[in-house]
Amino acid sequence: MELDLNNSMPGSVQLKSFMEKEPVRSPASTTALLRELVEHLRQHRTELREEWARRITEAKVLTAMSDAEIFAEATSVYDNYVAALETGTFEALQTYSRNLSERIIPRGVETHEVIGIVLLLRDVLARSLFAKYQSDFQLLNQILDAYEPAANRIANTVAVGFVQERERIIREQQEAIRELSTPVLQVRERLLILPIIGVIDPQRARQLTEQLLRGIRANRARVVVIDITGVAAMDSHVANHLVQTVEASRLLGATVIVTGLSPEIAQTLVKIGVDLGKMNTVGDLQGGIEEAERLLGYKVVPFDAPTQIPGIRDDA
Amino acid sequence: MAVPILKQSQYLIATIQSALTDEDLLLLQTALVEKVGKFRSRGVIVDVTALDVLDSFASRTLRDIAHIIRLRGAETVIVGVQPEVAFAMVQLGITLEKVSTALDLEEGLSYLDKKLQHVRAEP
Numbered sequence: 001m002e003l004d005l006n007n008s009m010p011g012s013v014q015l016k017s018f019m020e021k022e023p024v025r026s027p028a029s030t031t032a033l034l035r036e037l038v039e040h041l042r043q044h045r046t047e048l049r050e051e052w053a054r055r056i057t058e059a060k061v062l063t064a065m066s067d068a069e070i071f072a073e074a075t076s077v078y079d080n081y082v083a084a085l086e087t088g089t090f091e092a093l094q095t096y097s098r099n100l101s102e103r104i105i106p107r108g109v110e111t112h113e114v115i116g117i118v119l120l121l122r123d124v125l126a127r128s129l130f131a132k133y134q135s136d137f138q139l140l141n142q143i144l145d146a147y148e149p150a151a152n153r154i155a156n157t158v159a160v161g162f163v164q165e166r167e168r169i170i171r172e173q174q175e176a177i178r179e180l181s182t183p184v185l186q187v188r189e190r191l192l193i194l195p196i197i198g199v200i201d202p203q204r205a206r207q208l209t210e211q212l213l214r215g216i217r218a219n220r221a222r223v224v225v226i227d228i229t230g231v232a233a234m235d236s237h238v239a240n241h242l243v244q245t246v247e248a249s250r251l252l253g254a255t256v257i258v259t260g261l262s263p264e265i266a267q268t269l270v271k272i273g274v275d276l277g278k279m280n281t282v283g284d285l286q287g288g289i290e291e292a293e294r295l296l297g298y299k300v301v302p303f304d305a306p307t308q309i310p311g312i313r314d315d316a
Numbered sequence: 317m318a319v320p321i322l323k324q325s326q327y328l329i330a331t332i333q334s335a336l337t338d339e340d341l342l343l344l345q346t347a348l349v350e351k352v353g354k355f356r357s358r359g360v361i362v363d364v365t366a367l368d369v370l371d372s373f374a375s376r377t378l379r380d381i382a383h384i385i386r387l388r389g390a391e392t393v394i395v396g397v398q399p400e401v402a403f404a405m406v407q408l409g410i411t412l413e414k415v416s417t418a419l420d421l422e423e424g425l426s427y428l429d430k431k432l433q434h435v436r437a438e439p
Binding site for chain 1: 394395397399400401402403405406407411412417418419420423424427
């Protein structure tokens with residue numbers, strides 16, 4: 001087999017420019033080849049698109065979407081794909097892939113699925129090229145030289161667009177979690193409660209402690225009840241942080257009562273050997289507040305006659 | 317810079333005004349231990365509100381002061397630890413164990429009042 005080195009040059013030039021992320025500078029021959037390629041893809045649009053949609057269904061990706069949706073999206077992707085091949089510019093494709101990602105990420109489409117379908121399209125088109133040029137190997141090589149770098153760059157663009165969109169969403173959600181500030185509430189003179197809900201990561205733990213210590217100073221608190229009923233899991237790092245918070249509060253002259261340790265968390269803490277000996281723990285928030293009231297010298301006594309609660313009719 | 321020690325009825329109040337050298341801290345320790353005996357004080361309050369750093373030596377000295385003064389028959393309360401200082405200390409593993417702490421001077425005084433009343437009430 002003899003290959004014309006001169007003829008295969010344009011492809012490698014293009015590949016090089018693809019690697020360097022420069023605009024594609026295609027010599028005349030490559031442009032002509034791409035034009036021929038685009039012509040081919042336009043002509044066989046219907047069957048190639050159907051073949052692609054069939055392969056997507058076969059590969060069992062995009063299970064979150066219906067067949068009709070897959071077909072509709074496949075059509076747009078196909079047209080954008082051909083347009084990108086034709087013009088050599090990727091801005092439109094980038095915008096489209098960002099749009100697409102915005103639509104499909106909330107429905108649970110995974111990164112591997114998106115990359116998978118774009119690679120499937122690349123394969124489907126490459127096969128159609130094999131079929132068309134099987135008689136002329138040299139021409140097939142030239143066509144592939146023109147096609148492959150562009151196709152790879154398209155796959156790259158779509159994948160990067162998808163991942164960027166995902167990361168943007170993750171960042172937004174982290175921001176939202178951070179802003180769900182944990183309130184430090186005063187329930188009685190000198191008594192604060194701090195209900196903690198959700199996952200505690202080191203950053204949030206630090207923020208919680210700072211807020212609590214400021215709250216103790218601002219409200220002149222003597223007792224603090226930290227309720228962790230809403231905390232699903234706790235590792236040694238967070239547990240140690242909790243212990244530190246308790247000790248720091250004590251340095252400010254406040255006693256801390258921790259309530260709402262779930263059976264699972266209690267067992268985990270004992271198993272990993274976190275020393276909770278210095279912590280004052282009570283079963284639930286109610287018990288914690290009662291204990292705190294006792295420490296502060298409050299005594300809750302019922303009225304002689306129950307108060308009439310508005311809205312509740314007493315028929316007796 | 318020397319720390320002024322004020323006598324207020326049966327208590328001594330030492331207010332630290334600025335950052336102290338190790339030597340100053342030891343002087344404070346000696347002075348307090350002496351004055352507790354001289355004035356027959358029942359309680360000592362060390363106010364650290366002005367400090368934005370409490371290093372390990374200072375913390376250890378404060379702890380020693382508290383323990384020595386307990387041996388001399390009086391109670392010590394450290395008051396006015398700043399939130400940032402408290403957290404930094406705990407992270408360094410300095411927890412002033414077995415030393416009483418209170419939010420500020422007022423709280424410290426009421427703590428001592430209650431504590432000493434309790435001691436006297438015992439037969």
